Amino acid sequence: MDQVTTHMPTPARGHSEAPIRARILQAIFERRLPPGEKLTEDRLAELFGVSRTVVRQALSRLAQDGIVEHLPNRGAFVAAPSRADARHVLEARAVVEPEVAGAAACSCDAHGLARLRGHIETENRARSSGERGTLVRLTGEFHVLLAESAGNPVFVRLLTELQALSSLSILLYARGEESACPPDEHEGIVAAIERGDVETAQRLMREHIAHVAQEMDLSEPVERPTGLAQALGITPRAPRRR
Numbered sequence: 001m002d003q004v005t006t007h008m009p010t011p012a013r014g015h016s017e018a019p020i021r022a023r024i025l026q027a028i029f030e031r032r033l034p035p036g037e038k039l040t041e042d043r044l045a046e047l048f049g050v051s052r053t054v055v056r057q058a059l060s061r062l063a064q065d066g067i068v069e070h071l072p073n074r075g076a077f078v079a080a081p082s083r084a085d086a087r088h089v090l091e092a093r094a095v096v097e098p099e100v101a102g103a104a105a106c107s108c109d110a111h112g113l114a115r116l117r118g119h120i121e122t123e124n125r126a127r128s129s130g131e132r133g134t135l136v137r138l139t140g141e142f143h144v145l146l147a148e149s150a151g152n153p154v155f156v157r158l159l160t161e162l163q164a165l166s167s168l169s170i171l172l173y174a175r176g177e178e179s180a181c182p183p184d185e186h187e188g189i190v191a192a193i194e195r196g197d198v199e200t201a202q203r204l205m206r207e208h209i210a211h212v213a214q215e216m217d218l219s220e221p222v223e224r225p226t227g228l229a230q231a232l233g234i235t236p237r238a239p240r241r242r
């Protein structure tokens with residue numbers, strides 16, 4: 001938990017849950033708080049200089065987005081999605097996100113495009129300086145930003161949850177050291193949105209989600225033998241009847 005303050009300046013002390021939530025989120029996606037880590041309310045309240053109520057509000061918002069899990073009698077933990085959870089998230093993304101990209105191609109204005117382009121520049125800087133955790137967070141945020149530029153608040157809520165779980169899954173199950181969003185693909189999607197080319201925006205997003213899925217190892221691990229007979233490949237005989 002002390003790691004929360006390691007890499008960043010101390011946040012302004014206040015009573016709002018939003019900066020605390022943002023800070024925890026950043027620490028999770030930059031791998032200073034790994035999936036499964038316990039988030040102790042008392043300690044967080046002490047570190048941030050706020051009441052436990054404020055910490056509880058921040059944790060319950062994170063729980064709504066699937067980032068934090070509350071376990072009965074044990075407290076709050078950073079969520080650790082299973083491979084099955086990760087597959088379900090990718091299936092949902094493959095359905096929703098091409099529609100989001102198509103809607104953005106219809107309705108994104110100059111301000112929205114400038115935000116998307118500015119965000120891609122920030123991603124590229126993180127990529128070239130090798131900050132993988134930051135890159136995973138930023139590439140996830142790009143997809144939420146796209147939902148914002150589509151102007152549909154339901155898309156924004158859906159994408160916020162899907163991206164949070166997706167980013168945690170990438171940290172756990174990515175095959176390589178790269179972010180699961182392949183380089184240059186966000187740029188291609190934004191270029192199609194800028195042209196107002198709905199079909200291409202949808203197709204590129206569909207392909208992008210498929211590439212994200214390919215970058216992750218989501219096959220279930222082979223189960224280890226659970227006994228001598230199974231290890232030796234012998235089916236035990238039924239006991240003789242008297």
Ligand SMILES: [Zn+2]
Binds near residue numbers: 142
């Ligand atoms: Zn992406």
